Amino acid sequence: MFLTTYHQIGSHDDELEDGSQSQPIEEKDIDPSKEKLYIKKCCQKVESYFRQITVEPVIFCYAFGIILHVPVIQQYIHKRISEEKGLIYNSTESRSSCEPFPMVTSEDTKRIQRQVQSESSYMQLGLVFSASAPSLIVALILGAWSDHVGRKKAMGLPLFGSAIETALVLVVIYLKLPITTLLIGAFFVGSCGSFPTMVLSVFSYIADITDESERAFRLGVLEAIAFLSGMLSHLTSGYLVYNSGFRPPYWVILFLHTFAFFYVVFILPESRIPVNQAKKSEFKFFSVNHVIAIVHIFSKPRSGGHWRMALLMIISGLMIMCSIGFGSIIVLYALDRPLCCNAIMIGYYLALSFCVQAIGAVLGLKFLGNILSDHRLLQVGMTSIILSLSVMAFVTSRQTLFAIPFVACLGGIPTPTIRAMMSKMVDPDEQGSLFAAIATLETLCTLVGALIFNSIYPLFIQVGMKGLTFVVMAVLMTIAFILVEFVRRKDRTYSAKKEVEIAEEEPG
Numbered sequence: 001m002f003l004t005t006y007h008q009i010g011s012h013d014d015e016l017e018d019g020s021q022s023q024p025i026e027e028k029d030i031d032p033s034k035e036k037l038y039i040k041k042c043c044q045k046v047e048s049y050f051r052q053i054t055v056e057p058v059i060f061c062y063a064f065g066i067i068l069h070v071p072v073i074q075q076y077i078h079k080r081i082s083e084e085k086g087l088i089y090n091s092t093e094s095r096s097s098c099e100p101f102p103m104v105t106s107e108d109t110k111r112i113q114r115q116v117q118s119e120s121s122y123m124q125l126g127l128v129f130s131a132s133a134p135s136l137i138v139a140l141i142l143g144a145w146s147d148h149v150g151r152k153k154a155m156g157l158p159l160f161g162s163a164i165e166t167a168l169v170l171v172v173i174y175l176k177l178p179i180t181t182l183l184i185g186a187f188f189v190g191s192c193g194s195f196p197t198m199v200l201s202v203f204s205y206i207a208d209i210t211d212e213s214e215r216a217f218r219l220g221v222l223e224a225i226a227f228l229s230g231m232l233s234h235l236t237s238g239y240l241v242y243n244s245g246f247r248p249p250y251w252v253i254l255f256l257h258t259f260a261f262f263y264v265v266f267i268l269p270e271s272r273i274p275v276n277q278a279k280k281s282e283f284k285f286f287s288v289n290h291v292i293a294i295v296h297i298f299s300k301p302r303s304g305g306h307w308r309m310a311l312l313m314i315i316s317g318l319m320i321m322c323s324i325g326f327g328s329i330i331v332l333y334a335l336d337r338p339l340c341c342n343a344i345m346i347g348y349y350l351a352l353s354f355c356v357q358a359i360g361a362v363l364g365l366k367f368l369g370n371i372l373s374d375h376r377l378l379q380v381g382m383t384s385i386i387l388s389l390s391v392m393a394f395v396t397s398r399q400t401l402f403a404i405p406f407v408a409c410l411g412g413i414p415t416p417t418i419r420a421m422m423s424k425m426v427d428p429d430e431q432g433s434l435f436a437a438i439a440t441l442e443t444l445c446t447l448v449g450a451l452i453f454n455s456i457y458p459l460f461i462q463v464g465m466k467g468l469t470f471v472v473m474a475v476l477m478t479i480a481f482i483l484v485e486f487v488r489r490k491d492r493t494y495s496a497k498k499e500v501e502i503a504e505e506e507p508g
Contacts, residue, residue, distance in 0.1 A: 054209065054268065055202050056225055058155065061260035062198055063226040065162060065253040067354070068233035071346060072241060072249045073127070073169070073182070074331040078120045079246075080179050085112050117332055118458035123179065124328055125454035129447060130186035135194035136443040142193055143200050143436015147429055150270045151208070154193070155201040159261040161192025166254045173246050196439030203438075207423050207431040208271035216374070216420035220365035223416045227358030231351040238347020309425060311487050315378075316418050316438060317445040318480040322385070322473040324446045325453030329469060332457070336466075338396050345398065353405040360384075361412030368413075374421050375488035381413030382481045389474040393467040 087109070138157075146154040165185035172181050203219065210218050240248045334341040334349065341349070368377060388408035395401050419438065426434045453469055460466040 054271070055155075055205050056222070057263055058159075058260050058268070059202060059222050059225050060229045061256040061263075062159065062162070064229040064233045065166070065256045066195065067226075067230040068237050068249055068253055069166075069169075070327060071234065071331045071350060072237050072246060074120065074124060075241060075335075075343060075346075076173070076246045077123050077179055077182075078116060078332065078335060081119050081123070082116050085116055087112055087116060113336070114461055117336055117461055120332055121329065121454045121458050124332075125450050126180075126183055127186045128324070128328065128450035128454075130183045131190035131194050132443050132447045132450070134187060134190035135196050136440055136447075138191065138193040139196040139200060139436055139439040139443060142197050143204070143433050143439065146201060146204060147272070147431070147433060150272050151201050151205045152264055152268060152270050154197055155205070155268075156261055156264045158189070158193040158195070158198045158201075159257050159264060161189040161194065163254060163257040163261060164192075165189040166250050166257060170247065170250045170254070173250065196443045199442070200435035200439040203419060203423075204431045204435045205271045207435075208428070212424050215423055216369065216417055217365055219416035219420055220361050220413075223412050224358040224362045227354040227361065227412055230354035231358065234347045234350035234354060236347075238344035238351075241343040241347075308487060308490070309422065311483055312418055312422050313438070313441050315480045315483050315487075316415075316422075317441050318476050318483075319382075319414055319418070320442040320445045321449035321452070322389070322476050324449035325469070325473050326389075328450055328454050329457045333466065333469075334401070336461075339398060339401060341398065341401075349401060349405075352402060353408065356405040356409045357412040360409035361416070364410050364413045365416065373488070374417055375484055375491070377417045378414050378484045379481055381410045381417070382477055382484070384408050384410035385414070386474050386477045386481070389470045389477065393470040393474070395467070 142154040142157070165188055168185035168188070169182065171177065172179070202222065206218050206222065207215060236252065237249055240252070330350075331346055333339070334346050364377070364381070368380065372380065385408055388404050388411065391400070391404050391407055395404065419435075422434060422438065423431065453472070456472065457466060457469045460468050
């Protein structure tokens with residue numbers, strides 16, 4: 001089609017010197033060199049688009065893997081504990097966990113199901129703690145270290161750890177080893193940095209290659225890619241578990257994390273050129289200077305004062321606590337009465353949630369970002385999350401469950417927005433330290449969130465009010481909302497004060 005257009009345009013330009021019109025050029029007489037030049041320009045334009053792709057494949061593969069892992073491992077633990085208690089049901093059948101094979105009495109079944117829910121929740125807490133505790137220390141080290149030696153090494157380590165953990169999970173599934181063996185894999189991936197190190201390395205990479213004006217949008221794109229990969233992984237997880245059991249999902253995870261690891265090592269260009277070899281040796285992996293660099297993030301005088309960075313960190317921590325709490329119990333919540341979802345239904349719900357939030361994050365940041373301040377963007381996203389948690393607390397039907405993602409459609413906006421706000425406050429050579437501080441705080445909040453919500457969920461189950469767990473999350477998000485409003489007003493006061501000072505300094 002583009003050749004036809006090119007020929008038509010060319011025929012109008014061929015006017016002879018005496019003013020007469022030339023005969024239309026037939027297609028066979030067209031200069032092949034012009035066609036080649038046009039094709040070359042098109043190829044260069046396509047190549048320029050592909051050249052902008054950097055860490056996006058890494059995020060897609062890594063997010064697909066870990067998001068696939070979370071619900072599948074919860075269902076596997078639930079199944080193994082159910083079998084130990086005598087509740088035998090087949091994960092490849094259409095029945096849900098509310099419909100096990102017949103027991104002695106209905107009351108016995110309900111009592112044992114409550115025990116299974118509680119023990120599964122505590123086992124999930126053990127996995128989170130085993131991975132988060134060591135990753136807390138590793139993230140502290142790798143953030144500042146990557147500022148001096150480059151981002152790729154910090155990015156590759158958690159991918160390697162995840163691949164090894166996935167291999168261990170496969171061994172447990174094939175050999176039916178005790179489920180406590182999973183704690184070893186969780187500890188290993190935590191020792192390699194796990195999710196916090198991946199977050200700090202990827203976001204630092206984007207901060208290295210983008211201007212401040214486009215940083216929030218680029219981080220939002222990464223968030224959307226993570227959501228979209230999550231949608232695909234959840235759709236895949238339901239069908240894989242339903243049709244083939246728990247083994248195929250982990251073969252998929254192993255392939256994706258291995259591919260991402262080799263992509264980082266051999267294809268991804270380094271965003272931060274390491275210092276020369278003479279100075280490079282000074283930046284040891286284990287050094288107290290890495291911790292000092294992170295402390296410097298908070299102690300260095302900045303625009304708006306020290307309090308601004310600290311408050312933004314607290315807000316980010318409250319958000320991650322709610323996110324971890326939600327992810328820790330939503331599968332168990334959906335498996336239990338009255339929802340009684342099976343693997344496919346859970347996959348559909350989680351996929352819908354990720355898809356809606358991905359679209360909401362990109363469109364919200366693109367269009368609302370042009371008319372709202374960063375503070376208001378945060379509050380809009382938080383309002384969406386608070387409303388969805390409030391509805392989730394009282395959901396009694398699957399129809400309502402599948403409507404909740406649309407209430408939370410703007411829930412993907414706050415995370416990239418607040419990270420971009422903090423990134424703008426620090427210097428280019430502090431980006432790694434900043435995101436290490438963020439990752440460290442979020443790891444602490446992951447531990448606290450998992451501890452709180454995996455502890456209170458079994459307690460609320462015993463009193464028949466398990467939905468109150470989501471009310472607690474909504475309260476925490478409301479506190480974060482109030483803190484954002486406090487920051488907004490302080491920023492407005494600070495800006496007005498600076499304008500007055502500038503006006504007074506001007507002559508005349």
